[in-house]
Every structure is written in C-alpha cells, then in structure tokens.
Amino acid sequence: MRRSSEQTKATILAAARERFAVDGYERATIRSIAADAAIDPSMVMRYFGNKEKLFAAAAEFDLQLPRLAGLDRDDVGARLVEHFLDRWEGDEALMVLLRSAVTNAEAAHRMRAIFAEQLRPVTDEFLGERDDGGQRAALAASQILGLALARYVLRFDPVVAMSRAELVAWVGPTVQRYLAGRPEASV
Amino acid sequence: MRRSSEQTKATILAAARERFAVDGYERATIRSIAADAAIDPSMVMRYFGNKEKLFAAAAEFDLQLPRLAGLDRDDVGARLVEHFLDRWEGDEALMVLLRSAVTNAEAAHRMRAIFAEQLRPVTDEFLGERDDGGQRAALAASQILGLALARYVLRFDPVVAMSRAELVAWVGPTVQRYLAGRPEASV
DNA sequence: CGGCGAAGTCAACACTTGTTGGCAAACGCT
DNA sequence: AGCGTTTGCCAACAAGTGTTGACTTCGCCG
Numbered sequence A, B: 001m002r003r004s005s006e007q008t009k010a011t012i013l014a015a016a017r018e019r020f021a022v023d024g025y026e027r028a029t030i031r032s033i034a035a036d037a038a039i040d041p042s043m044v045m046r047y048f049g050n051k052e053k054l055f056a057a058a059a060e061f062d063l064q065l066p067r068l069a070g071l072d073r074d075d076v077g078a079r080l081v082e083h084f085l086d087r088w089e090g091d092e093a094l095m096v097l098l099r100s101a102v103t104n105a106e107a108a109h110r111m112r113a114i115f116a117e118q119l120r121p122v123t124d125e126f127l128g129e130r131d132d133g134g135q136r137a138a139l140a141a142s143q144i145l146g147l148a149l150a151r152y153v154l155r156f157d158p159v160v161a162m163s164r165a166e167l168v169a170w171v172g173p174t175v176q177r178y179l180a181g182r183p184e185a186s187v
Numbered sequence C: 001c002g003g004c005g006a007a008g009t010c011a012a013c014a015c016t017t018g019t020t021g022g023c024a025a026a027c028g029c030t
Numbered sequence D: 001a002g003c004g005t006t007t008g009c010c011a012a013c014a015a016g017t018g019t020t021g022a023c024t025t026c027g028c029c030g
Helices: A005-027 A030-036 A041-048 A051-058 A073-090 A093-101 A105-127 A133-153 A157-161 A164-180 B005-027 B030-036 B041-048 B051-058 B076-090 B093-101 B105-127 B133-153 B157-161 B164-180
Strands: none
Touching: A005 A030, A005 A041, A005 A051, A005 A093, A005 B005, A030 A041, A030 A051, A041 A051, A051 A105, A073 A093, A073 A133, A073 A164, A093 A105, A093 A133, A105 A133, A105 A164, A133 A157, A133 A164, A133 B133, A133 B157, A133 B164, A157 B133, A164 B133, A164 B164, B005 B030, B005 B041, B005 B051, B005 B093, B030 B041, B030 B051, B041 B051, B051 B105, B076 B093, B076 B133, B076 B164, B093 B105, B093 B133, B105 B133, B105 B164, B133 B157, B133 B164
16 A cells, blocks of 8 residues: 555554553564554654654643633632543543653653643642742642552552542542642641 | 572562662563672573563562551541651662553552552551442552652652652641542541 | 656564573582 | 582573665656
C-alpha cells in the first residue's frame, strides 16, 4: 500500500502512543510499534530520527486545564478531579507519560515540566500571590497522580469499581483543601 | 575470593534490590546486578533460578504496619503517613515495587496483594464492619502512593523540599478523612 | 515516454539481553 | 593425601534491540 507522508507519520505516532501507554518507554520497541502501524521499522527511524525523538513526539500533549478564576471557589477541587478523570480516560497521553516517567529520566523531566508550565499557572492564578503556591499545587498533583496510579495502572479493585461521582465526592474535597484550605484543618 | 553460599546470596539480593529500586524491572539487568555484587552473572542464575524469581525475592517485604486499634482515633491518618514516610526512606523495598509495578504485571500483582493482605486487615480492624472498607483503604493508598510518586520518583520540587512535619500536617488529614470521615465533608 | 524524488522494503550491523554448560580452584571430609 | 562437593569463572548460545544503508517501486512532472 502507498500512503502519503503525513498519513504514515500520523499512523506511526498513533501506534507509538498506544505502545508507550501500555508498555512504557523501555518495553515498547520500535519493531512492535512499526508492526502495529503495518510498516517497516526503518520508516519509523526515517520519520522520527530515533526512539527518544519518537517518544518526545508521542508524549507531547496539553492538559487543557480550564481557567479556575471563573469557577465557584468552593468547587475547584471537584472540577479539577473531573477534568483529570476526563483527561485520563479521553486519550492515552497521560498514560504514556506516567508509565514512562517512573523509569525514564527524560519522561520524568517532561512530567515536571508539565506540572510547572501547565498546572502551576492555573493554580497560581486561582491562589493569587502566596508563598506556598508550589506546595499546594504539588500536593494536589500528588493526589491526582496517586488516584490515576491506583485506578488505571495498579488497578486496585475498589478504586476501579468506584463511579466517577463517587471519586469526585471523595477526592474532590481533598484537592479543594490542598488548594484553598489550611494544613491542619477541614475543607 | 571465596565466600559462603549465604553470604553471596545476600550480596546478590542487596545488589538486586538496589538496581530494581533505581531502574525498575526491565532496565535492571542480571549483568549489572552481578557486577554490583562483584560476581559472575551465572552465579545469580544458580542462586535464584531466573530473573523473575530474583525479583520475587527482592520484592518480598513487610509493611510493618502498626495496629491502629490502640491509637487515638483522630490521629490515625497522621500516624499512617509518618509510618509510610519511614518505610519509604528506611529501605528500598517499596521503591523496588513501585518502580516495577508500573510496567511489570507481576510486580503490579504483588502490589495489589500487599494492599489486600497487609493494609486492608489493619484498616478493617480500625473501621469495623462496613461495606466501604475497601474503598476507604484504597483511597488512603492512592494518596500515600501519589505522595511517594511525587516526592521520591518524579521529584516534584515543592514536595521534595517539604519537611516531614509539613507533609504530615498536609497529608495526614486527607488519610484521616478517607478512613474516618464522610465523602463530601470535612475531617 | 523518461527520469527523478519520494515512499517503502530487505538484509544486515553491532550490541545487549537472559540463560546454559563446561571447567578450574578451594574447601571439608576421611 | 585423596576424595567429592561446593563455589566460582569463562565462553558461548539464541533471541531481541536500535539503527543503518542499499535496493525496489510507485507517482508525478516535463
């Protein structure tokens, strides 16, 4: 079969995202990705240079975070949890990053960059000027990542079984407190 | 050099734990582990059979959770967070599991087993008979794992910089609420 | 039609992986 | 001392990795 350059490149990228999401950086091989895309491994090299660059292309993505300013201030935690559940289930981009960031330094760096460049600006705008903005955002991230880890990666039965509404009801207030509450106290 | 069987086996196991903790299952190689132990790779095979069994031996460990019954009921969350911080920083056992469980099915299974066999009995005893015991324990686990992920694996600056006391003050109440609070409400 | 550049295939490279079997040296025993 | 067992090393294997270069085939433009 004959395809256009753009077409194959997109096909390879889609196959790469899936493999990286399922296997992580080390276990995903150029050969398996090429096989999924029904193409020769050397094509992958031609289009992306090497495995690292392919990963960089596959891991590029946007959290698409909403601006929190317009929201009900008491509702920010729940909204964030909902948004992240959507992002986790919508496509594989976050899975690609998480699965790889645990063992691959480059992917971990990417994760930190996304935290700093995409999450923090949004929470900073919500929090205004305070010195603990970084801590608050990072704590929220820790809970959100932990939830994803338990639900989508480790597949702890109870978390897998919980409905979206239940998750929001439980975890929303946690994130809310990290962003807007006091350490020792309630929501 | 000549060593006793027990001695070399222990040396290998120590080297294996370190490598698995740093690299995860796939990137840690028998050869690198053997090199760290200053021994021939074939010795690793003789003592442990194959890589899987070596990992199983290296990933065997005990959470050493305290019984929660004797504690102040309002203090359980903070105590658990403290205990887990100790476990994460005390040795590499939890790191071995986390680094591998994200990409290795066997390690993930192991993680679920530890959750079911070591964490749940302790929380169940604390919670008594209720139908949401699994959910509560899993939510607590998600926050604790997420914290470890952010602090020890991804190394998010703000979380790395926070002191033990700060972490307990922030995360303790979260765990407390998961175990003893209501979904929508405060601690 | 003829030729040229793009798209795709094939085979091979150098290297690393887990794993195996044979062989040498050191020990504990009688 | 002589024996067998243990402890260790060496060399090699089959398979799989990222990566490269030469070769073929297609489609388009003059």
